[in-house]
Structures are given as C-alpha cells and as structure tokens.
Amino acid sequence: MEPFKNLINAGTVQRAGQHLQRVWPAFDRQGFEHRATHGLDTLEFKARAMQLAEALQATLPTDFGDAASLLEASLAPPIPLDAQGEPAGLSAAQSELGLSGWVVWSMGEFVARQGMGDVARALQCLHALTQRFSAEFAIRPFIQQHPETSLATIRTWVDDPSAHVRRLVSEGSRPRLPWGLRLQALVADPAPTLPLLLALQDDPSAYVRRSVANHLNDIAKDHPDLVAQWVREHLPAASPQRSALLRHASRSLVKQGHAPTLTAWGLEHGLKGDAVLTLTATEARVGGDIGLALRLRSRSRQPQTLVIDYVVHHVRANGSTSPKVFKGWKTELDAHGEHTLSKRHSLRPVTTRTLYPGPHRIEIQVNGKVCAGADFELLP
Template identity: 45%
Template sequence: MAEALKHLIGPGTARDTADAVAGAFSRFDPAAFLDDILPVIDGLELMQRGQCIANALRRHLPDDFEAAAAILHACLPAPDRAGLSGWALLSFNQYVAGHGRDHLETALGLLKALTPHFTAEFGIRPFIADDQEKALAIIFGWVTDPNHHVRRLASEGTRPRLPWAMRLPRLVQDPSPILPILEALIDDEEDYVRRSVANSLNDIAKDHPDLVADFVERHKADASKDRLWLLKHASRTLLKKGHAKALANFGYEQLSDVNVTLALENDHVGFPGELGFEIRLLNIGREPRTVLVDYAIHHQKKDGSLSPKVFKGRSLMIEPGDSATIAKRHAFRPITTRVYHPGAHRLEIMLNGVVQTGADFDLAAPGDSDGAEQHAR
C-alpha cells in the first residue's frame, strides 16, 4: 500500500508543477527547478516527495512570500484557465506551512483558495498552533463560504486530534474556541461537512466526554434527521465507553430487566480464522427496552496482558416478554494496524455500554487454522 501511495507524486507531478509555475512567473527556470527534483524523487516516500518539490519551490520562487503566494495562486484552476489540482498541490501546502508563518492572512487565504482542488487541512494547522486566536478568527469567517470544501476546512482543519496531522495541544486541552465553528456548521447542507463536524466532536469527546455529552443534549431538541445522525456519530466513542449521559441522550437506559446469554461456536480460533458467536436477549420486564448491543475483544498483548477493543453492534427494541437473537462472526486476519499474539483472548458483550457477560477463547498462532479445526472436532 505504501509503495503504491508514494507514486501519487512523482516526476510527472514535478514537470506539471514546473509548467504551471513557468506560466505564472516569467523569471522561473523550469530546467533548474527539475534538476533539483528529478535525480532524487524516485527514492523518496510520499510526504518526502511533496517536501522535495516544496523545497525546490523555495529555492526558485521569490524570497518575498507575498510575491511567491501570488504566483502559486495563479497556478490554481480558475474559470478561464486550467491549473494544478490533486496531489500536485501537496507541495503547495508544505511550502505555505514552511515559509508563510509570518504572513498569516496571505497564507490562510492561499490555503482557502487551494482547498477546493486539494485538501488544505494539514497546511492550516501550523498557523493555528502559532497564533490560535487570530487564525481561528479568520477560519470562522469560512463557515458561510459558498464552497463546501472551504466550510469543511473550517471544521476538519481545526480538529484537535486530526489523524496523521500535527496535534493542536491547546485545543486538546481546551476545545471551547472551536465550538462556535462546529455549531455554525451543525446543519450544513452537505453531508461531507456534517461528517467532519461529527468527527471533530468525537475527537473532543476523547478528552472532554462531559462537554460533548452536554453539547449533544443542547442540540438534540427538535433536531432534524441529519442533525441527529451527526450527534450520534459524534457520540460514538462515548457510547462505546458506556458514558451514562451520552447513552441517555439517545434513549439507552441502564438495563436491569434484559437477560443476555452468550454462546461461542468454538473456543479455539485459527489464524486467519473467525470467532462465531450468538447473543440471545430476553426482556423479562414490563416495558419495551431500547438496547444497544456492542462487543469487545480483549486481545492478548506481547507481555500476556489483555487489551480491549470495542466493536459496534446494533440497536434494537425488545418488547416485554420478547427475545432477540444476534449471530456474529468476528474475523482474525493480518492487518497493518494490529499485531496478533496467540493465546488466551476474551469476548465480552455490552448492553447500553455495560458489560453483561463474556467468554474466553484461544487464538492460534499464524498459520495454525488447521489445528483450530481439529480442536473444534
């Protein structure tokens, strides 16, 4: 995957950049620019390739950032001309983040113009880190922009814990400065923007669970279907963790009158392989119950201890005296984000965020799927 990703930027990207800049800057020397890039770019990874082009731009554009920014802006698509778009603009992000820090308004204006053609969510973060108050004041002005990419940049670029991007420690500690941005976009007409708002709130919930639960409570009254989806998606980490107010916000009460039983298909799972299990719920009370069913796999770590990961299940309503059966299969297969260790593991079933029952099982060593089948027989 990494090998394929790095080819999103390559010699062709450098040549396209050279052509675009030459068309906007008469004193630009495209041959010298490419001589700085082409001999080395094939040996670099994706982000390094973008930075290589950004470094060459630094050497061949005017030292004055204001003048350089105007040239880069002229390389973007416009109604009367074609221009650079897509991954070719990663280097523009990197150039601006590296060399525009003393020119806040010009730099953010260029990133705003760039974002309809390629994301600028990584490029704006150094400016927020440098001067949070002034940067957020400018970014808040984007929430009414007619372009939905710009509106999304306002929410996505300010996420405290944006994946694969520099963290914003001040906003991790105190996210209140970005709440007005999220509130302004909570009913945006574009799902693309609303999903970003939900993800930002979910980021905040990891450090300030009560703040997000209160935010959801304030905004769920008379909410549209789209807003309710956003608020629930924003609460997903809190719901997995069984946060009482987050559960109550969506009608998931603490349950005492729903019995749950768990049956494993097999207590020894091969690798790769699947853990099959069945959950049976019985409402022994006198009222219908809304039940959120999740499960956690406690994976064995290298030191033999167990580390849980919660997986989303389903929500259902169970009438008094009724039962419901849920059959699940959980796959164990090689993935890049987890190292599996053979040995004792545990499955736990949660109703409305509270663990109700569980069962132990063994995971075989990689390649031992046959042994697991023999153990089952």
C-alpha cells in the first residue's frame, strides 16, 4: 500500500511550479522546486506540506496582496459536488487547469504565515483556497489571533453558494479539530460559534452537516450538558437529516452514558431483561479478531429501543487497563422478545492504539449502562 505521505511528492511540487509560473512568468520556479523537493523523500506527511509552504515564502512576492492574487490565479476550478453535496473528486482535465488538492494545504499555510497583517485579504484568499481543498487548518490562527474580525467574516459565509465555504465556517472553527491548532478560547466558551452551527445544521449539503455534527461532538467533550440541551431543543419534529446530524453529534455522550443525552434520545432506561455475552474464544492473538455473540431477553411488556455499545478494557504497557468504547448495534427488542446479535472485533494494531498481550475484558453497554461482560486472553 502506498504510504499516505506520498500524496505530496515531487510531482506535486512540479505542478505547483508549473501553474505559478503560468500566472507569473517571473516566478523563480527552479528555486522553488529545489527548496520544496530537498530531502522530500525523508520527510513525513505534514513536514512535506510545511517545506512546500516555506518554498512559497522564499519565492512569492513579499507584498502579501500580490502573493495572494498569484495563488488565486493559479487555482483550478472548484472541486465539484455530487447530488448530496459531497466532494465528487478531481478529473484529470481539471488538474490541468490549475492547482487543487493537497498542494493547497501548503498554500493555506503560506497565507496563515504571511497574511496576519492583512486579515481581510487573507480570509478572502482562504475563501478561494477552501473550494479546492480545505482551509480548515489555515483559518485557525486567524480565529485565534483576530477572533472578532475572523468570526465576523465567516458569519457572512453561512449563506455562501459554495458548500466548501459553508463547511469551512463549521470545520475551521471547531474547538478541537484533529491535526489543527486548538482554539482554546472556544474550548472554554463555544458560545461564539453556536449561531453558526444553528444556521448550518439544516444545510442541504451532507458535507456541511457532517462538519456541524463533528463540531458539536467537539463541544460535548468540554460542555456535555450544552450539547444534551441542543439535542433536546432541536430533535422534536426534526427532519431525518437533522436527526442523523444530532445522533452523530451526541455519539460520544451516548457511549459515555451521559444521562441528560440519553434522556434526550429516550434512552434513559437500561435493558429491562437479561443479557448474556459469549465470545468465540477464550484466547486471541494480536493481529487477529474475536467474535461477540450477545443474547438479549426482554422482561418488559413494552417494546424497547436499545443502543448497544461494547467496551474493550485494553491492557496498557504498565499492566493497568484502559477502556475503549466501540459502536455496536441499535435495535428494537419486542415485548418479552429475544434477540441475538453478533459481530467480530478486530485486534489489529492501529496508529492510535498499541495492543499489549494480557487479560482483556469486553463489556456490553445498553443505553449507557453495563449489563454483561466476558473475558479473554490476548496473546502476542
């Protein structure tokens, strides 16, 4: 499998040089490409993007307005969207017309580094860049250092005809965006972004709505009761699209068993009945998987709506355990009915979690309440 970092490569640099020289014949293409490709193969993904940004700093005009105009002129047409408002990808013909894709990450970084003295012009440039990749990383230093100006500007973007721009309103202002600068002021007080999320939660684009859900999920990490209240207010009479957004926004709180959120979803009651979890083996190996079979039996005279997650208590390097909640099932259990659910859980290591051999426990959590469990030994 091709390493992810190779999405930024020598060809990326050459295309950038080609299109920048196309719009500015005096551009030092040779110097740019030499700086951008120096030792490129030895660098990891983000370091490659930052080196390309540094090459832009060294070779674009020192006047930021002139540099921003050149960047905008070098761009391809906006990335098209499908019927659901999702990015449809780039065709070969579009890539020949200008720059788009991962190289725009570096262009946004250039704007963040060089445009702080002219915030209005910088945000205008990011408005263009985000339609060819995303400016979610680049806009964050502006929100941090110039919050009033930046938020006032993006407030005008909630009605922008481009779904890319509307998504940037939500994604760029997320308090805890992965890979992005943490916006500590918004972590402490998310109130400035709530009107933006309200304006976008019924956006016609699924691309935008998913960002709103992730933004609310970010807020839930520090202000869980606020998000529970949001669900209570906006779930009644919600469209299927809004209901899906609210469910995604409150996913972490449901997994945590946050009582106000469970109540907002009508999940305040645990299982009225019995649950038995059976594993397919008492031992499993790192790199393999293990099967879960859950048998439910109702003791209620009413149907029950159940959101079922499972918690794996992983062994840590020091011998202690750490719980990780995984998505399980959502099901309806008939009155006095029985239901069996099954799935396989992967034990392959991932970049965010190292698996250590030792005794592991899996617990079943129904509507936020643990009701069954089983143990297995993880072998090297």
